[in-house]
Amino acid sequence: MTQGVRRSMKHLLELDDAALLELVQRQTFGYFWDFAHPVSGLARDRSGPYFRYHVDLVATGASGFGIMAIVVAAERSWITRIEALRRVLRMARFLRRVKRHHGVFPHFFNGRTGATIPFSDKDDGGDLVETSYLVAGLLAARQYFDRDTGEERELRQRIDELCQDVEWSWYTRGGSDVLFWHWSPHHGWEMNLEIRGWNECLITYVLAASSSAHAISADVYHRGWAGGPDFKNGKEFYGIHLPLGPDYGGPLFFAHYSFLGLDPRLLTDRYADYWEQNVNHTLINREHCIRNPQGCEGYGPACWGLTASDDYLGYHAHSPASDMGVISPTAALSSFPYTPEHSMEALRHFCAVHGKRIWREYGFVDAFSETRGWYAKWHVGIDQGPIVIMIENHRSGLIWKLLMSCPEVQSALLLLGFTAPELR
Template sequence: MITVWLLAWVFTAGAQRKKEAARPQLGDSALLTLVQQRTFDYFWKFAHPVSGLAPERTPTPETVTIGGSGFGVMAIIVGVERGFVTREQGLDRLLKIVNFLWKADNYHGIWPHWMNGATGKTIPFGRKDDGGDLVETAFMFQGLLAVKQYFNRDTPKETELRNKITWMWNDAEWSWYTQGGQSVLYWHWSPNNGWSMNHQIHGWNECLITYILAVASPNFPVSPKVYHQGWAMSNYFYNGKSYYGIKLPLGFDYGGPLFFAHYSFLGLDPRGLKDRYADYWEQNKNHTLINRQYCIENPKHFKGYGPDCWGLTASDNHEFYNAHSPTNDLGVITPTAALSSFPYTPEYSMQALKYFYNKVGNRLWGEYGFYDAFNESVGWYDNQYLAIDQGPIVVMIENYRSGLLWRLFMSNPEIQEALRKLEFSSPWLK
């Protein structure tokens, strides 16, 4: 019996090595397209069959995520533009999503973090987190406003899509989430638990887009004062120190997890974007460079870290899940960190992409692209995908290649007006 098992193991291991050895060597452009298409498939093939929304992660297909699905609707635009699906197929899927969201649970026009993909009913994210999630909703509206600009043809279905997005955008009560007119936004509100989560949204983190959308709201806006007195008044907003000779304008020491440089900037174009606090291209690029240089220095001597293998951000790990960063380093590399940084560090992100694809290989590569994370020091390789990590890969590679999602989102007149109100400068503000 042991002999049979051993022979089977040898055969399987040999087949696996043969499979890895047969991996095609692709040019840079072809490799980028392959990664985009495989990762897009998470939002296309693995989408919930009723709602079209993205499951939170592969083992929980009934639990869909609003933020990750917001990244996913942007990925669908990429899929259409790259020819992975037709414009008509993309349009039909997005109409399914929008029609579902129209009827799904919402709290003053704000969706919950999680919902049931078949019914639209809220799935609590925590004991008291069973209502509206302003940040997750912001990620969805960032995507929907890009969709509205992309599907701009004068046809019945494209007109219907734009109209329904506009109606939901008009109905979202951003001002409600100031808890009675305070000069700060609150992350959560629940009809069962009220404001008991008591989570004010202060910078610097992934939530810049939340404030910009709140100011941009056509019917329920907040004043610029909320941005300046709420968002920009955190103890962790200003930084100004240098790490490895690289200056970091804002945020935590060493920058924090890299998703700070991604989530708000899938649609918000950081190129030339400045306000009284920072140059956001400098912020995001330098954050990325610091994160990579930390991995090169590798002070904890984790296996695999180096110029080709870098990227610390929130993800699965060998223990459960954590927000990995230079100040919270567990030896876990997360592909989305380097790959979603393509606009900021294209050469270094390509090095990482080739390492993940060619060197780590099938231990990290599956049906929907790269698995969420790995830790070579303990020999752990994830077998799951997470929507919030998959989406930025597709979108930010596309922004690097063509600027498509930046162009769509920034062309929205309400976004441009909000940026003016907040005294931003940007090439989009003529």
């Protein structure tokens, strides 16, 4: 698929804005189509120069993002609807074989056998947050494939079964007023990581409240998620008001992962206006790169974007408060809905200034550092997915419309005290 859309950097720079966005989306989509696991069709964690652990490893969260990207590809006619349907159906069939932990998928598993692959020594069981990203992708696909055909009916039924099996409430650890990120059949609750906001996990609480059989109460949202020390902020950074989150906003994926499907436009609750939250978080991130207090090479109005990504030392959550001089293209590109002019300026800068050093077979590489003269040669699934999806949300709102049309998502948002146009 990507073979047909590769273009020279000179050609990219000659495209108008709409054509450039289309090409970037389509080439990035190749990560989830051409580079998917050959048996399960699910998304690999990252491309070369290595596969983590072994070649059959697939990632739960990246697979959820990949499903959303496949829906975008079908809608944009990069692939046919039937090709998209059969790929997602293959994924859904395989997911029934995956070893789950109270209905919750592990962070990584074997794309050939379905066996859990440990993320770390004690993280060898269920990962509730990664599971929420997968469930969001499945629900978006269920809403998209709504025709009365045998295969589309089967897909919807399989998705409903997978989603209904997730025991969200069990991850309150016996009825606590907070969700816990991990549980292991060998180590139990030893990781003891409470999911408290503000971070990338709002979608986890919404989906946990949406379950017909294993729902959390609203108290778990208000006392757990909203009860964390880094939830409310209310201060200004670089003259920009930040309603929620750590000082300077944290890495930009906080504004992306939950909002691949949750539409932040006019989405509010007692704590925040989520459009204001995400726009201002993005503007603070960019303004930090403009002011560049650490004197990092290359930073400026057109070269910005700090988020979690690979870097010259490994993998870190880059942010204004933890700035290693590493720019991650996904940060600015996945912010298109919030800062379209600034994101387009960054996109054209990435093409014009860095060119072939960061543009490869599956779109832009994961990150680079001009200060260190370091450029990744590979891609990371959870960074590639938001580029395709959030550019599409900017262009058409497709994935926002699909997830927000889910009756269970609407019910959950009402239960938790949200207001949004879809809830009227």
